[in-house]
Each structure stands twice: as structure tokens, then as C-alpha cells.
Amino acid sequence: MSAGAVQIAPPAKRRRALPGTLVGAVIVLGASLAMAFFPSLFAPYDPTAFDYNAIMHGPSWAHPFGTDNFGRDMLSRVIHAYRIDMQIAVFATTGPFIFGTIVGALVGYVGGWVEAVFGRVVDAVITFPFLVLVIAIVSVLGPGLRNMYIAVGVVDWVFYARLVSAEVKIQRRLDYADAARGMGYGHMRIIFRHLLPNAITPAVVYLMTDMALAILLGSSLGYLGLGAQPPAAEWGVLIADGKNFMTTAWWVSVFPGIAIVITGLGFSLAGDALADLLRVNR
Amino acid sequence: MPLLGFIFRRVLQTIPTIAFILVVTFILVRLLPGDPASAMLGDRAIDADVQRINAKLGLDQPIPVQFLYFTKAVFTGDLGNSIGLKLPVIELIERRLPVTLMLTGMAALIALLVAVPLSFVAALNRGGAPDAIIRGTFQIGLSMPVFYVGLVLLTVFAAKLRWFPVGGYGQNFLDDLYHLFLPATTLALSLSAVLMRNLRAAIIGVVGADYVDFARAKGLRARVIMTRHVLRNALISTVTLFGLSIGTLLGGAVITETVFAIPGAGRLMIEAIYGRDYPVIQGLTIALALLVSFTFLLTDIVQAWLDPRVVR
Numbered sequence: 001m002s003a004g005a006v007q008i009a010p011p012a013k014r015r016r017a018l019p020g021t022l023v024g025a026v027i028v029l030g031a032s033l034a035m036a037f038f039p040s041l042f043a044p045y046d047p048t049a050f051d052y053n054a055i056m057h058g059p060s061w062a063h064p065f066g067t068d069n070f071g072r073d074m075l076s077r078v079i080h081a082y083r084i085d086m087q088i089a090v091f092a093t094t095g096p097f098i099f100g101t102i103v104g105a106l107v108g109y110v111g112g113w114v115e116a117v118f119g120r121v122v123d124a125v126i127t128f129p130f131l132v133l134v135i136a137i138v139s140v141l142g143p144g145l146r147n148m149y150i151a152v153g154v155v156d157w158v159f160y161a162r163l164v165s166a167e168v169k170i171q172r173r174l175d176y177a178d179a180a181r182g183m184g185y186g187h188m189r190i191i192f193r194h195l196l197p198n199a200i201t202p203a204v205v206y207l208m209t210d211m212a213l214a215i216l217l218g219s220s221l222g223y224l225g226l227g228a229q230p231p232a233a234e235w236g237v238l239i240a241d242g243k244n245f246m247t248t249a250w251w252v253s254v255f256p257g258i259a260i261v262i263t264g265l266g267f268s269l270a271g272d273a274l275a276d277l278l279r280v281n282r
Numbered sequence: 283m284p285l286l287g288f289i290f291r292r293v294l295q296t297i298p299t300i301a302f303i304l305v306v307t308f309i310l311v312r313l314l315p316g317d318p319a320s321a322m323l324g325d326r327a328i329d330a331d332v333q334r335i336n337a338k339l340g341l342d343q344p345i346p347v348q349f350l351y352f353t354k355a356v357f358t359g360d361l362g363n364s365i366g367l368k369l370p371v372i373e374l375i376e377r378r379l380p381v382t383l384m385l386t387g388m389a390a391l392i393a394l395l396v397a398v399p400l401s402f403v404a405a406l407n408r409g410g411a412p413d414a415i416i417r418g419t420f421q422i423g424l425s426m427p428v429f430y431v432g433l434v435l436l437t438v439f440a441a442k443l444r445w446f447p448v449g450g451y452g453q454n455f456l457d458d459l460y461h462l463f464l465p466a467t468t469l470a471l472s473l474s475a476v477l478m479r480n481l482r483a484a485i486i487g488v489v490g491a492d493y494v495d496f497a498r499a500k501g502l503r504a505r506v507i508m509t510r511h512v513l514r515n516a517l518i519s520t521v522t523l524f525g526l527s528i529g530t531l532l533g534g535a536v537i538t539e540t541v542f543a544i545p546g547a548g549r550l551m552i553e554a555i556y557g558r559d560y561p562v563i564q565g566l567t568i569a570l571a572l573l574v575s576f577t578f579l580l581t582d583i584v585q586a587w588l589d590p591r592v593v594r
Binding site for chain 2: 123236
């Protein structure tokens with residue numbers, strides 16, 4: 001692989017100003033996390049309080065995102081939904097990231113028939129339309145977030161394992177890996193202390209993409225009634241709540257969708273920023 | 283012909299994949315609480331029926347034997363009967379899947395028609411304003427859930443402007459195209475974004491290659507260079523990506539068909555889930571996974587044809 005040559009001549013370290021992607025990511029994700037942890041600080045109203053004097057009001061100073069068919073303040077509902085959707089982003093991806101990274105590191109290091117078998121497993125897993133399989137698993141286990149995490153976990157670790165194993169395979173052939181072996185270090189120490197820190201970058205960058213994908217998946221399942229269950233405020237559930245009023249009260253569905261897009265962009269920016277930073281520091 | 287040998291080896295590779303598909307779908311239904319027969323018969327099952335089904339499906343046999351029964355049934359096209367619709371699952375799939383194929387096919391076509399020209403514009407104006415605008419728009423498209431895009435397009439172009447029907451399926455081919463245009467566009471958005479990003483990077487890589495300089499030095503016209511040299515080579519990785527995206531596309535079809543009330547396989551899946559119709563869920567999962575593995579096979583062959591280096 002040509003990556004060996006890349007290692008010999010690393011890109012010159014440049015002192016750079018903070019990349020714009022990093023600033024954007026910190027602002028968007030920082031605000032998202034703040035709203036996830038302390039929604040009541042930001043939400044102007046109780047997200048579940050009915051107000052029969054303000055049913056399906058359009059956006060106004062009193063209700064910037066309007067109100068729904070029960071007079072609930074949409075801004076407050078969108079803000080409270082950050083808690084569940086950010087939770088989906090983190091919970092759905094952390095397990096697969098850790099498990100996939102460990103498996104990938106071992107597979108890439110051992111190589112041989114283990115790698116051949118793993119390759120077949122990857123081929124087979126990516127053959128299942130991801131959403132179809134997740135929906136099938138959720139339909140068997142029952143709707144809800146916990147079962148969604150299980151369904152995602154069954155499949156998602158494969159992507160991390162594939163990224164890490166490919167990278168570890170390159171790293172294990174480099175001089176420093178030979179040197180570590182020459183020092184008489186054990187396999188586990190070589191894999192996890194020496195190779196993995198150099199091999200994990202693609203997986204970390206993908207983790208950001210995956211978090212955005214998790215929110216898309218979580219809100220899709222919420223929309224279909226298979227994810228977060230009402231009355232929990234979750235963006236997909238909120239959009240589904242408003243879908244029958246789209247022509248008369250577009251704001252009920254449109255604002256939760258904008259929250260999804262902004263959060264997704266935040267994770268994309270974070271991925272780009274991490275790719276930049278980790279590459280420079282290598 | 284080395285290409286034929288490659289195709290043969292590639293076909294052999296799908297055998298373990300198909301075995302895996304069968305194992306997973308077999309296990310899936312066995313994860314259900316209670317025995318599969320009760321699940322298949324629904325809540326009002328009587329004991330005699332349960333025993334009859336158990337005997338018929340070989341569920342009184344050891345698990346490996348059950349798996350062989352299951353495999354044999356799948357290969358003979360027997361996917362069981364739908365609980366809710368009282369029809370053979372295979373018949374339902376035969377009726378509903380063509381609609382989904384038409385939808386995904388149209389979406390793939392739209393995605394290509396959008397992605398190829400725009401990625402050229404972006405790549406050839408790298409760093410300029412058109413590049414930034416195209417990339418920014420697609421980045422937003424990538425962050426939008428399919429159901430949301432569908433809902434917005436449906437409201438604006440069907441309910442408000444009345445340019446398109448609100449949902450359903452047509453009476454003939456042209457009518458189908460008309461009915462499926464909005465849903466296919468919905469489905470195409472994220473795919474075209476993925477393709478655009480990849481194709482743009484590939485074009486930037488290829489345009490700088492020596493053989494392109496050489497073609498230019500030979501005095502070939504720009505259009506010939508772009509289509510014969512740049513596009514063909516840039517498409518190689520895009521074809522693979524396109525194939526890999528088919529699963530995502532089918533998953534998106536499940537949602538799109540639900541939003542637009544299209545009577546395809548995806549909507550059947552959702553209906554089956556709401557109705558706890560497990561034979562249908564199982565049958566559809568098998569059918570869709572087989573479809574994807576067939577598409578992978580096809581794209582690998584196309585890729586080998588585009589790029590003889592793949593054949594080794």
C-alpha cells in the first residue's frame with residue numbers, strides 16, 4: 001500500500017489558526033449539549049403545558065416556533081427534544097464504536113484466516129438494507145429506544161471494525177511495530193498501546209458521521225412510531241404529530257426538522273474538524 | 283476471458299452471503315416471545331392449529347433440522363402466509379416489489395442526472411463560488427431525514443401548488459412516472475449528495491493525472507477528454523459507491539412509500555410491522571437482502587468492466 005510512503009514523509013506541521021469547521025462544530029454541538037442537559041434554562045414554556053387559548057398559532061414573539069394543536073409551545077418542545085435526540089446520537093454509536101474498534105484492531109493484527117472470515121461477515125452484514133434490518137429487529141423486540149439501540153448495535157460495529165482493521169493492518173507492517181516486537185512487548189500491548197492510537201483516526205471521524213446518521217435513523221423510527229414513544233418530545237415524533245396539519249400549520253413539523261438539519265451539520269463539521277486536527281498532529 | 287473468470291469467482295462469493303441472510307432471518311423470527319406458530323397464527327390461535335403448524339413447519343424438530351426445512355422452503359419460493367392478508371407472502375412480494383424497484387430505479391436515475399453534471403461544475407471550479415454553493419446545498423441535503431424532505435415536497439408541490447398527485451400509484455407507465463416523481467426526487471436527494479461528494483473528489487484526482495495532460499496535448503477536444511477520459515475513470519469508485527448505496531435507497535423507500543402512500547414493498551413492511559405480520563416481515567427482509575446482494579454482484583461486474591485492473 002502506498003500509505004507506507006505517506007508515513008515516511010509526513011505533511012509538514014503548519015501552525016494554523018483555528019479551522020472554521022472546528023469553531024462551527026463547537027458552537028453547534030455545544031449549544032445542542034447545553035439544551036440537552038438543561039432544557040428548562042432555554043425553553044420559555046413547559047413543553048407539555050396545554051394552552052387552549054393559543055391552539056395552532058403561527059410563529060410570533062410570544063411563540064417563535066408557533067404552537068401545536070394542543071397549544072403547546074413548539075420552541076419549548078423542540079428544545080426539550082434535544083435531550084432524547086442527543087442521547088440517541090451518543091447511545092446508539094458508543095457501543096458499536098468501542099466494540100468495533102476492539103474487534104477491528106484484533107482482526108487487523110492477527111490477519112490470515114481470521115481476517116478472511118471477518119471479510120465475509122462484513123460482506124454479509126452490509127448486504128442487509130440497514131434500515132430494513134433495524135426495523136425488522138425492532139418489530140420483533142418491540143418499539144422503543146432501548147430496542148433501537150440493540151438493533152443498531154447488531155449491525156453498526158461492523159463499520160468501525162472494518163475501518164480500524166484496515167488501518168491496523170497498515171500500521172503493523174511499519175518499523176515502529178517491528179521495534180515494539182523487538183522490545184519483546186506482548187501482543188496486547190503492541191495492539192492497544194502502539195498500533196491503535198495510530199489507527200483509530202478514521203473510526204473517530206466516522207463516529208461523528210455516525211452520530212448524525214443515528215439522529216436521522218432515530219427520528220425516522222420516531223416518525224414511524226417505532227422509536228421514541230409519545231408523549232416523549234423527539235424530533236421525529238414531533239414531525240409526525242404535525243404532519244396532518246402541514247398545509248394549515250406548517251410550523252409544527254418544519255421547526256423540528258430544522259433542528260435535525262442543524263444538529264446533523266454540527267456533527268458533519270465536527271467530523272471535518274477532527275479529520276483536520278488528527279491528520280496534522282500525526 | 284479473464285472477466286468471465288472474475289464473474290464466476292464473484293458469483294461463488296455470494297453463497298456465504300446468502301447463507302448468512304438465511305441464518306439471520308431464521309434467528310429473527312425465533313427471537314419472538316413464544317413459539318413461531320403462535321406468532322404466525324396471531325392472538326386467537328387455538329392449540330390444535332398451533333400443533334398443526336408446528337408439525338407442518340417441522341418446529342417439533344431440532345433447530346438445525348428446522349433451519350434446513352426453512353432453507354428448502356425459501357428456495358422453493360415458499361415464504362409462508364401473511365397473517366393479516368391471508369395470502370402467500372411470495373405473492374404479496376411479487377405484487378409490491380416492482381413498485382419499489384420502479385421507485386428506487388427512478389431515484390437512482392435522478393440522483394445520477396443531478397450528481398454527474400454538478401460534480402463536474404464543482405470540481406472544475408474547485409474553491410470557487412459554484413463549488414461552495416453546490417457543496418453547501420448537498421451538505422444540508424445529507425443532514426435531512428428522508429421523511430422530512432418528503433413531507434415538505436409533498437406539502438409544497440402536491441398539496442399547495444397541485445403540480446403533482448398527493449400520493450398513490452398510477453394506472454399506466456406514464457402515470458406511474460408522474461406519481462413517482464416527487465417520491466423519487468425525495469429519495470434521490472441524499473444519494474445524489476453522497477455521489478456528488480465522491481465524484482467531485484474523483485474528478486479532481488483524475489483531472490490532474492498525466493494521461494489527461496497527454497490527451498490535452500494530443501489536441502483532443504475538451505468534451506472528449508471529459509467524457510472518455512475523466513468521467514470513465516472518475517466513475518469507477520462511484521459505481522461501487524452507487525452499488526453500496528442501494529441498501530440505503532431501499533431503506534429510504536420504506537419511509538418514502540409510507541409518506542407518499544405508495545403501495546410498494548416498503549409500505550408493506552411497515553403495514554406488516556403494525557399488524558405484527560411476522561411471515562411478511564421475514565419474507566420481505568429475505569427478498570430485500572437478496573436484492574441487495576444481487577446488486578452488489580452486478581456493480582462489481584460493471585466495475586470490472588470499467589476498470590480491467592480489478593480483474594487481476
